[in-house]
Amino acid sequence: MIGIIGKKIGMTSLYDGKGHKQACTVIQGGPCVVTQLKTLSVDGYQAVQLAYDDKKEKNTTKPLLGHFSKASTTPKRKQVEFSYADEAWPQQLALGQLVRLADIFEEGEFVDVVGRSKGKGFQGVVKRHGFSGVGGRSHGQHNRERAPGSIGANSDPSRVFKGMRMGGRTGGNRVKVKNLKVMKILPEKDLIVLCGAVPGAHNSYVILEK
Structure with a gap:
């Protein structure tokens, strides 16, 4: 090299x-x-x-x-x-x-x-992974446009899997x-x-x- x-x-x-x-x-x-x-x-x-x-x-x-x-x-x-x-x-x-x-x-x-x-510091899922957000503000929803939504299952497996795309520090790699x-x-x-x-x-x- x-x-x-x-x-x-x-x-x-x-x-x-x-x-x-x-x-x-x-x-x-x-x-x-x-x-x-x-x-x-x-x-x-x-x-x-x-x-x-x-x-x-x-x-x-x-x-x-x-x-x-x-x-x-x-x-x-x-x-x-x-x-x-x-x-x-x-x-x-x-x-x-x-x-x-x-x-x-x-x-x-x-x-x-x-x-x-x-x-770029700590960023949410929309900027970090390109998520589109949960949706609009209809039926009482507010401030949910850039939210990640549900991240895990119920009683089975009762945990969040490793590698789940969530907010975090972005860039500097x-x-x-x-x-x-x-x-x-x-x-x-x-x-x-x-x-x-x-x-x-x-x-x-x-x-x-x-």
Whole structure:
């Protein structure tokens, strides 16, 4: 799994080769720093740790300061490990090396994006699950338009089954969107434009994989 850490900038639209207007997401991808190379002999698995987005030294713990100093880089806010099966990619990397967007991705290929969806707090069943509510206000019913209605049976089984769709905390989940087409890459600005929507708010961190 090869990838890079980025930040969601916003959305725009581009025309594809057939003249169709496509909604696209703009992502600032990297540049990332290689902060650790994990091997089978030392760590028990193979992975490359990348770090992104500068952070103030006074807000960084001393163990992390030592970790970043080994890679001769400034403290970073986001760190992600990318495990790999291809032996060629990690052999090209070194501790403290910069990994840029254009080194990994090309226009026209398809990538996967991992992000954290927008948190919406505690929501009812209408917004959380798309319920239509109990019904109108006729015959004395009031304030029932957005109610869930009955949730369980009578004496048998005398309980509510696990997994019942009810109100609760909505959003804030790790979401992975697969096979988004790379519409455009601006290597001088480290920007990548993907066809489709990406989970998360503006300026939230995302992970691009291929």
